[in-house]
Amino acid sequence: MERGHVRAVLGRHALPGPGHAWSDADPTRLLDAWVLDDPLQELQRASGESRLRELGHDYAVLWARTFRTLVRHLRGRPERALSLFVAEVYPFLRGDRLAARLEEARPGAARVSLAGGLPPAYLAGLVEGFVNLSGAEAQATALPAPLDAPATLVQVAWRLRPAERLSRFVQQAALLRLPLLSCALLGALLGVALAFHLAGPLEPWRVAAVLAGAVAVQVGSNAWHDLHARHPAGILGAPRLGRPALWRLVWAGYLPAAILGVALAWNNVVVLLFAFAGVAVSVLFARFRGAGWGPVLAGLTYGPLLAEGALHAVLPGALDHVGHLAAVLWTLPVGALAAAILYLDDLADRPLDQAGGHRTLLVRLPQAGHWLGLASLLLPATGLLAALVALAAPGPLALLVASLVLVLAAVAILLRVRGHLDDPHALSPDRVAAVALHLAASAVTILALVHP
Amino acid sequence: MSHPVTAVFQPATVALLADVEKRLLAQAASRDARLASWTAQSLSAGGKRVRPLLLLTAFEACGGTSLGPTAQHDAVDSAVALELVHTASLVHDDIMDDASERRGKPSIVAAHGRDGAILVGDYLFTQAFALAATLPKEAMAITADACRRLCEGQLREQELLASGKPDRDAYVAVIRDKTAALLAAGCAIGATMARAPDATVQALSRYGDAIGHAFQVLDDLLDVAGDPAWTGKPAGTDFVAGTMTSPYLNFLERGGRLPARRDPAGFATVREQLFESGAVAASQLEASAYTQAALLELAVLPASPARDSLEKLAELLMERAA
Numbered sequence: 001m002e003r004g005h006v007r008a009v010l011g012r013h014a015l016p017g018p019g020h021a022w023s024d025a026d027p028t029r030l031l032d033a034w035v036l037d038d039p040l041q042e043l044q045r046a047s048g049e050s051r052l053r054e055l056g057h058d059y060a061v062l063w064a065r066t067f068r069t070l071v072r073h074l075r076g077r078p079e080r081a082l083s084l085f086v087a088e089v090y091p092f093l094r095g096d097r098l099a100a101r102l103e104e105a106r107p108g109a110a111r112v113s114l115a116g117g118l119p120p121a122y123l124a125g126l127v128e129g130f131v132n133l134s135g136a137e138a139q140a141t142a143l144p145a146p147l148d149a150p151a152t153l154v155q156v157a158w159r160l161r162p163a164e165r166l167s168r169f170v171q172q173a174a175l176l177r178l179p180l181l182s183c184a185l186l187g188a189l190l191g192v193a194l195a196f197h198l199a200g201p202l203e204p205w206r207v208a209a210v211l212a213g214a215v216a217v218q219v220g221s222n223a224w225h226d227l228h229a230r231h232p233a234g235i236l237g238a239p240r241l242g243r244p245a246l247w248r249l250v251w252a253g254y255l256p257a258a259i260l261g262v263a264l265a266w267n268n269v270v271v272l273l274f275a276f277a278g279v280a281v282s283v284l285f286a287r288f289r290g291a292g293w294g295p296v297l298a299g300l301t302y303g304p305l306l307a308e309g310a311l312h313a314v315l316p317g318a319l320d321h322v323g324h325l326a327a328v329l330w331t332l333p334v335g336a337l338a339a340a341i342l343y344l345d346d347l348a349d350r351p352l353d354q355a356g357g358h359r360t361l362l363v364r365l366p367q368a369g370h371w372l373g374l375a376s377l378l379l380p381a382t383g384l385l386a387a388l389v390a391l392a393a394p395g396p397l398a399l400l401v402a403s404l405v406l407v408l409a410a411v412a413i414l415l416r417v418r419g420h421l422d423d424p425h426a427l428s429p430d431r432v433a434a435v436a437l438h439l440a441a442s443a444v445t446i447l448a449l450v451h452p
Numbered sequence: 453m454s455h456p457v458t459a460v461f462q463p464a465t466v467a468l469l470a471d472v473e474k475r476l477l478a479q480a481a482s483r484d485a486r487l488a489s490w491t492a493q494s495l496s497a498g499g500k501r502v503r504p505l506l507l508l509t510a511f512e513a514c515g516g517t518s519l520g521p522t523a524q525h526d527a528v529d530s531a532v533a534l535e536l537v538h539t540a541s542l543v544h545d546d547i548m549d550d551a552s553e554r555r556g557k558p559s560i561v562a563a564h565g566r567d568g569a570i571l572v573g574d575y576l577f578t579q580a581f582a583l584a585a586t587l588p589k590e591a592m593a594i595t596a597d598a599c600r601r602l603c604e605g606q607l608r609e610q611e612l613l614a615s616g617k618p619d620r621d622a623y624v625a626v627i628r629d630k631t632a633a634l635l636a637a638g639c640a641i642g643a644t645m646a647r648a649p650d651a652t653v654q655a656l657s658r659y660g661d662a663i664g665h666a667f668q669v670l671d672d673l674l675d676v677a678g679d680p681a682w683t684g685k686p687a688g689t690d691f692v693a694g695t696m697t698s699p700y701l702n703f704l705e706r707g708g709r710l711p712a713r714r715d716p717a718g719f720a721t722v723r724e725q726l727f728e729s730g731a732v733a734a735s736q737l738e739a740s741a742y743t744q745a746a747l748l749e750l751a752v753l754p755a756s757p758a759r760d761s762l763e764k765l766a767e768l769l770m771e772r773a774a
């Protein structure tokens with residue numbers, strides 16, 4: 001009977017030690033499956049099925065040690081872990097692209113067909129092991145089949161622990177690009193705070209409509225951007241939403257935004273201009289980013305454009321030139337910090353952008369200018385905010401202290417980033433810190449404007 | 453801040469590097485001022501000294517530090533000899549490749565001409581073996597074997613490149629001899645100097661061999677998907693040169709077809725195809741299999757911070773490209 005092939009690494013893992021065909025073989029070498037199957041059958045006779053299952057589990061753990069980033073993305077996602085095993089891992093281990101197939105899937109359970117030639121208990125252990133990488137508790141059973149069957153059917157069921165459910169939710173939320181949603185919401189809130197600072201109490205429905213509209217536009221434009229971005233294919237890449245889900249999000253974002261925009265612009269056509277500008281920027285953002293304008297445009301959009309648009313939408317009455325100038329000044333720090341978020345994203349994406357021929361700002365800038373570019377966003381932004389809090393809207397001492405702490409936080413980020421500008425992995429905590437800095441700076445700005 | 457690769461090693465081991473650096477320069481010194489300057493230049497080109505670090509960590513993981521200062525001194529000397537061999541091989545590599553740069557700086561051949569570079573390489577090889585001759589004969593034998601494999605690997609690579617044909621066996625053999633040989637030698641020498649049993653020496657040699665393979669496959673992957681500032685070379689160089697590395701071999705095995713003309717402008721399209729066809733994922737899985745094999749070999753060692761360092765090095769390789 002033809003039992004197919006296996007990679008030598010499986011043998012090295014399952015039955016280490018000298019004397020086997022795989023001991024000195026290149027671990028990627030394909031060997032006849034009987035070379036592993038026969039000793040595994042012996043092991044099963046001597047130690048029972050559970051030993052073979054353990055071997056399967058242990059192999060998944062070993063595999064996970066070499067794909068730590070990917071495995072972090074699998075937390076709370078057992079179906080994705082199983083897809084990964086079926087689509088990539090098992091075909092690789094057997095040297096056959098058709099070695100595995102998902103026969104049936106339903107919530108919490110699935111049935112897969114795996115090329116045979118290895119003990120069913122071992123295959124069930126492999127399936128359980130890979131599903132367990134998601135943090136689920138899996139139970140797999142190899143279904144009875146004739147001895148000469150070319151494939152083994154494995155039925156697997158899993159249960160997700162509550163902590164892993166939370167992890168799944170967090171990952172799905174992350175796919176919605178929470179930092180950008182927060183930038184949009186805070187930019188609009190800043191405009192509302194400015195209007196309150198200038199005119200006192202505002203119409204609640206207008207405030208609610210402005211905030212909801214800003215978030216809705218952002219949801220739509222995030223999805224639009226993802227639909228048109230070219231992602232490297234393959235299940236070993238970063239997780240992302242499918243096209244149908246993205247189209248649903250485009251509609252779920254732009255349609256309510258359009259309705260709210262019309263309602264807000266009913267008596268004030270200027271609001272429509274801001275709304276059109278916002279949507280145009282969001283739709284064309286990828287092109288602008290490719291032309292090197294990404295962070296600059298993000299800064300203008302999440303700062304002056306959004307805040308001014310919100311200000312016009314909620315402010316009863318017109319604003320003079322001096323008032324406009326003052327308003328724009330207040331929006332600059334928040335806009336610059338939003339630009340810093342995009343700047344750090346572009347810095348981390350630079351390797352792939354460059355390889356893919358995308359001429360983003362960070363690809364265009366010489367390496368020596370990367371840190372200076374970030375410094376030119378963070379330091380003036382936090383410095384200007386501290387000056388505005390001290391001079392333009394003096395309030396509680398705590399706000400002034402908080403604004404000065406933001407300057408120190410910006411310096412801390414810059415010092416940290418300087419050590420690993422060329423390391424996308426090491427930049428991850430700095431990207432989170434930049435989002436936190438933007439959030440804190442927005443809170444200080446808004447509190448400074450609305451305090452009595 | 454230390455390089456992420458250096459950061460996985462124990463601080464005490466990294467501290468020994470200062471000693472290695474000092475002795476490297478002393479061993480490469482020459483009565484001829486020009487040669488002394490050129491050899492010093494070749495040694496200070498910015499390498500991470502992975503081979504000496506591996507050798508010293510293997511030495512420590514096998515309990516070598518308990519053998520006293522003489523054994524440690526010998527371990528440092530063998531690390532120096534190995535690094536001299538490595539540097540010499542790079543200088544000669546650059547002559548054969550006619551490379552103008554090495555790690556962002558002018559190569560020795562570009563700076564001092566072909567004759568100068570041949571002399572620098574020869575001098576470094578000679579000084580390496582002069583030092584190795586003062587060490588236990590096993591260290592000498594392993595170093596010499598690694599050199600033999602370097603030469604054979606280089607020749608095989610040239611044949612492979614000249615043929616222009618995809619040949620997986622030849623690709624694996626070239627990596628084994630050109631990239632992995634010195635890493636395996638470093639691990640084996642470290643274990644030998646620590647007087648480890650033969651099975652442990654062999655296991656550590658296989659560990660070095662496996663991370664050498666993983667490193668090369670990932671390097672070949674980074675040529676498709678990496679940042680030139682990080683890899684030190686423009687993306688797509690293998691494509692333009694016609695080198696059939698892991699991603700391209702996987703692409704062809706999946707029925708893909710590469711354009712006859714290999715110009716840089718066509719690389720972006722080919723890159724997309726490499727991702728779309730699953731060739732890049734397959735190369736990631738290959739590198740992972742080598743890394744798994746490396747981790748499995750470490751089971752012969754008792755738990756220790758040095759063993760942890762060797763495990764972290766293997767995992768780091770994948771972390772940075774997967």
